[in-house]
Amino acid sequence: MSRSAQEGALIAVGGDQVRLMTRVARMYHEQGKRQSEISDELHISQPRVSRLLKRAVEVGIVRTSVFVPPGIYTELEEALEERYGLEQAVVVDADGAHEDVTPAIGAALADYLSATMTGGDSVGISSWASTLLAGFGALKPFRAPVADHVVQLVGGIGNPRVQMQASRIIGLFQAATGAEPILLPTPAVLGSREAGAALLGDPAVADAVNAWESLTLALVGIGAIEPSGLALESGNAFPDADRQRLEAKGAVGDICFRFFDAEGSLIDSDFDGRVIGVDPRVLKAVPRRVGAAGGLKKVPAIRGALLGGWINVLVTDRAVAEALL
Missing domain, CATH: 1.10.10 (Arc Repressor Mutant, subunit A)
Known part of the structure; x- marks a missing residue:
């Protein structure tokens, strides 16, 4: 006034x-x-x-002011929500240019889940995201079960040593939330479309495929076109020839190995038909889709995921938030 x-x-x-x-x-x-x-x-x-x-x-005799503590970025969060139509943005204080932002983003994801999971969720998880591994490692157990099921969104059979890490992601979330796990016992990427189609119709994976249709919450990482270290070690990283073909088509990033361009549109390729994972249309129908990712190298991928409606909640670091705006 x-x-x-x-x-x-x-x-x-x-x-x-x-x-x-x-x-x-x-x-x-x-x-x-x-x-x-x-x-x-x-x-x-x-x-x-x-x-x-x-x-x-x-009449202005009493005026309310809000003191924003250091390390809290509500203005950035609100600007991201308005710009990209997000339900919620969570921005943490980490240097996306010079530091490993994974621990900070993981801790912020754990705080977000602790505050927003109240019971009855059916949760889908991408099993190769280091931010999710960090987040679930920081997630304190709830006093009562807050999720009915936790479902693997993309195949995870690979190098046995790193496969343990993928299984650990599901296990950590299950232990904290009381959810019943539903695994997808397949590789993430097969050699042909025909093999992929046949495996998705196999009874061994039917429980996971059917559960995707009733998810209320999806928790995913956002990958750049360059495969992550975790994917490289796991044996689930795809050959350079595939990556080059995807780049030639304009791919900037992926969620659950579904690659999209700078505007967030799915890349139509032979590779997409070989992925054993949730269908993009099914994923985008999940009411709450949380993407946790950071680091300036991922800005094109994160922006594409936002523009394409792949996620409606973003957990990221301050440098990325500023770049997105």
């Missing part, structure tokens, strides 16, 4: 009323007195005290 507008409002109220309003406001906000105490001391009714306090806000 401008100064002239406030002066006009106070004149309209009247001097005696303004004096009483100011007295009540000081007693309540500065002296910490309850409304019932103010009522007794000033010999006015408690409903009138309540009305005076409300009016004191309306």
Whole structure:
């Protein structure tokens, strides 16, 4: 409220009323007195005290200010939500240019899940995301089960040593939330479309495929066109020839090995038909789709995921948030 507008409002109220309003406001906000105490001391009714306090806000006698603590970036979060139509953005203080942002993003993801999972969710998880591994490692167990199922969204059979890490992602989430795990016992990428189609129809994977249709929450990493270290070690990274063909078609990143271009459109390729994982249309129908990723190298991939509607909640670092804006 401008100064002239406030002066006009106070004149309209009247001097005696303004004096009483100011007295009540000081007693309540500065002296910490309850409304019932103010009522007794000033010999006015408690409903009138309540009305005076409300009016004191309306005419500018009482003004509310919010102190934003260091390391909290609500303005950035709100700007991301408005720019990309997100349900929620979570921005953490990490240097996306010079540091490994994974631990900070993982901790922020754990905080977000602790605050927003209240029970009854059926959760899909991409099993090769290092941010999810960090997040679930930081997730404290809930007192009661908050998820019915946790479902693997993309195949995960590869190098046995790193396969243990993929299984650990599911296990950590299950242990914290009480969810019943539904695994996808297949490789992430097969050699041909025909093999992929046949395996998706196999009874051994039917439980996971059917469960995808009823997910209420998806938790995914966002990959750049260059495969992550975890994927390289696992044996699930695809050959350079595949990557080059995807790049030639404009691919900038992936979610669950589904590659998309800078605008978020799915890349139509032979590779896509060889992936054993959730169909993009099924994934985008999940009500809450949380993407956790950071580091400036991933900005094109994260922007594509946002523009394409692959996710509607983003957990990222400050440098990436600024670059996206």
